[in-house]
Amino acid sequence: MAEADTHQSTDQCKALTDDGERCSRPARDDGFCYQHDESDQTVSDSQTAEAEQDEQDEQEHSEQEPESQELGTVDMTADEKTDPDDVDVDVETDHDEIAGVLAVRRTVESTAGELIGREFDAVSEIAPTDDGWRAVVEVVERRAVPDTQDIVGRYEIELNEDATVHGYRRLDRYRRGDTATFE
Structure with missing residues (x-):
């Protein structure tokens, strides 16, 4: 099992599922997951290029949006933020x-x-x-x-x-x- 993990890459399997969609499993060195091989129907090069472009666009879009917007929260105003230097860390507890x-x-x-x-x-x-x-x-x-x-x-x-x-x-x-x- 450990050997199989080392041979896997981060690429997606290029085989098509019964639904006609691309297999979502990670691909090994040959471009197929553990369940598929060269005999399975595969994604065409144009479909692969489109999928990679979509993935790249998604990553760029998520990097541009601030994290607070992704979570659906509102940014705090200056009055709502606390300056860490203003916090009294020397409070003694008896x-x-x-x-x-x-x-x-x-x-x-x-x-x-x-x-x-x-x-x-x-x-x-x-x-x-x-x-x-x-x-x-x-x-x-x-x-x-x-x-x-x-x-x-x-x-x-x-x-x-x-x-x-x-x-x-x-x-x-x-x-x-x-x-x-x-x-």
């Missing part, structure tokens, strides 16, 4: 703070349902405070069908710096499908 937020999230997720006595749904906010952390969680207070009619309660949970829960309180309740209060 990995300890991220680890702290993740630890608080894990604590809140594992304890919110049990603490509040309702089914835990989501953590919607975690923020550092002077005394530790503040997390806002959502719990399902009443299930309904369809679920857009569920009553969801938003609770604030206070944690110390070690992510130990100090207390919680309900902020509000809303119907899951009611987005008017958040707009």
Whole structure:
């Protein structure tokens, strides 16, 4: 199989298919693909020349068109482009703070349902405070069908710096499908 690959060239097979069209397989050194040979009907020299000219025209046309036009996109204006020199690459990320937020999230997720006595749904906010952390969680207070009619309660949970829960309180309740209060 490896030998057959080395003998193939980038030219197209010059045999005609049953449909009367040129075979699309790559040709070997003799000008035919692995399936055709000299006994098959072939493309005339004028057809070969036309096909090569069409292919060449297609390549020239694609080189002239910008790539964004080929993809059907619109070029960006100067205001929409970002100068790479203007991007602040020296932004420092405090990995300890991220680890702290993740630890608080894990604590809140594992304890919110049990603490509040309702089914835990989501953590919607975690923020550092002077005394530790503040997390806002959502719990399902009443299930309904369809679920857009569920009553969801938003609770604030206070944690110390070690992510130990100090207390919680309900902020509000809303119907899951009611987005008017958040707009």
